[in-house]
Amino acid sequence: MGCIQSRLQGRCKPKSFRDSVVVLEVNSSIDPQPTSIDESSGVVLRYRTPHFRAFARVLVPPVASSETWTVGWIQACNHMEFYNTYGNKGMSSWELPDLRDGKIEAISDSDGVNYPWYGNTTETCTVVGPTKKDSRFSVSMNDNFYPSVTWGVPVSDSNAPQLTSIRRDQSFVTWLVAINRATAETLVLQTVRWRMRLHIQVSPEKPLGQRATLREPVAQEQPRVLGRNEPISHHAMVKPNANDAQVLMWRPKAGDAVVVIPPKY
Template sequence: MGCIHSIRCKPKSFRESIVVLDLNTSIDPNPTSIDEASGVVLRYRTPHFRATARVLVPPVAAKETWTIGWIQACNHMEFFNTYGDKGMSSWELPDLRDSKIQAISDSDGVNYPWYGNTTETCTVVGPTKKDSKFTVGMNDNFYPSVTWGVPVSDSNVPQLTSIRRDQSFTTWLVAINQATSETLVLQTIRWRMRLHVQVDPEKPLGQRATLREPVAQEPPHILGRNEPIPPNAMIKPNANDAQVLMWRPKNGDPIVVIPPKY
């Protein structure tokens, strides 16, 4: 329907006029790589999750500042390293594990609530006379170290037998008004990274670990309807500062090996 009388046509609000011109998201097709160069730790590097959006911001009439970019939260984390019949070490997010919160910020820990502030965000300072077009992008992957030996012992004797990881994230493309904190969710992506590495500690270094699954990750999912951002995804602590390394022996009480930074 066109406009017969201009008076009947309400101008679209600025908020309705921010346009996502295109959105690409993927997880690299390469499998997780395993590095056995160290006699102390096994390292692995997962494929990258990537998200890129081209955004159009209409002219900003007022003296307003809008930042558009990526915010990410972890919704679920299982990260278990099994040491034969001795027990397992586990990276845990206690509040998430105990369902006290539904998500935790995965910010870089500096630029809350943003995932980062290099390619991840763009700021438009009003007043502007014409459209602003720009691209914001982010990527994420895991590159941890897991000790060959039981983490609570002084011995480096290899006893690691298995690594399992299953983590889920929600990633939002968001516009935030810096003065009023008004937050507009433009796109919502969900993605997951799973991993199972089998380890034979009897074998020589360099031949111990085998990637079992999955060789290719499931592709990220762009939601048809945006999800709101849970409060904990916007504030401290972030996942890196909140995580705890536990040792959970087959017999006996769990031990905190590395306490949270936060």
């Protein structure tokens, strides 16, 4: 009654954005089909993992003040193992040095343009106040891996197939976030954790098209939409992103490691 009475007297302040934004629905999944393998090239093996997907419907009641808020998905990688073994020669590995060495707890997985957002199409929506009615909208994102792995040792000039195994294990935290464009106030609305694993066994002596076999997993572990939100990592919000920071190493069975592809950043 107090608020009704105050409103009649013109003194009822509207709720802040923080108090009024509502997540109507949120869901996340990884597509059920297994990782597919492409041996159409004599130079590289390609594989495509199933898609991770996140979707949310959000309601923002009227915004009285001249505020601008962007709501959307921000993602960070907090663990990466990506090893390609070449028999007794050694292995190549894509690595994130600061994450590998424990200097940071996560690294941005932004598209590299729209920091800190994962993307800027379906991934975000911006509400510009003042508004006179509810704003209802959905934001969605998807992610998967589609790399190329050389059949031959990456520091060799030969394409002779020597690849024997691919192992990958990556983990991510994905946040649904609202950010005030003027003040940078940041509200975590939802937190999702997910992981993508795979093991491909390769028989390099076999003909092209018959070499690689997916060993595990046939179906990925499904993402977890957390009941209690986790604070967003500082490193999820700033440069560099994972694609620009990663480095390809060659680690021979004997001898020193070699940088094959340095980081872009």
